[in-house]
């Protein structure tokens with residue numbers, strides 16, 4: 336099943352940004368998130384286990400697994416071959432544009448200024464990650480971007496919490512938000528999957544305004 340980026344963003348109001356320190360955690364973590372109603376999972380390449388985790392989590396029923404922290408062109412084909420169905424990068428370069436096109440992996444590129452939004456749009460990207468969302472200006476920035484650039488849909492990420500997510504989701508140009516708050520390191524290390532499911536349930540109850 337091939338999904339467009341917009342379909343993926345509309346599947347889930349909240350996308351967890353996941354870093355796997357121990358490959359044994361990948362499958363139970365994915366199951367716990369899916370059990371809580373969170374199906375779209377961004378597995379970052381921040382740790383050396385990222386690709387292995389993507390491979391394992393992709394086999395969990397209901398999970399829609401993407402790759403995060405794409406910063407180098409060669410990572411696109413590697414992540415696609417591991418089973419990722421979308422990719423997220425903290426920024427956009429011409430090499431990443433080319434890698435996204437040649438790999439066929441739908442990419443959500445990171446931007447933080449109006450000029451970067453316009454450059455991304457010139458390269459064919461209309462769904463963008465505002466990163467880092469809160470340091471970049473947060474809700475005020477998103478509302479300001481809507482004026483001149485209303486055709487862009489954002490997934491703000493960076494500094495968002497369960498408490499602030501609904502304010503972001505109320506912005507006209509936001510389809511979903513990303514965040515690491517769904518996967519606290521202490522809960523993962525302790526194998527406290529029930530706690531992750533509870534956090535996921537609270538997050539999946541957040542809706543677009």
Ligand SMILES: O=C(O)C(=O)C[C@H](O)[C@H](O)COP(=O)(O)O
Pocket residue numbers: 352379381403404405423424425466492493494495513514515516
């Ligand atoms: O690793 C990546 O690819 C990133 O782009 C960074 C993450 O999206 C943010 O670090 C998540 O932000 P927090 O929810 O504030 O932890």
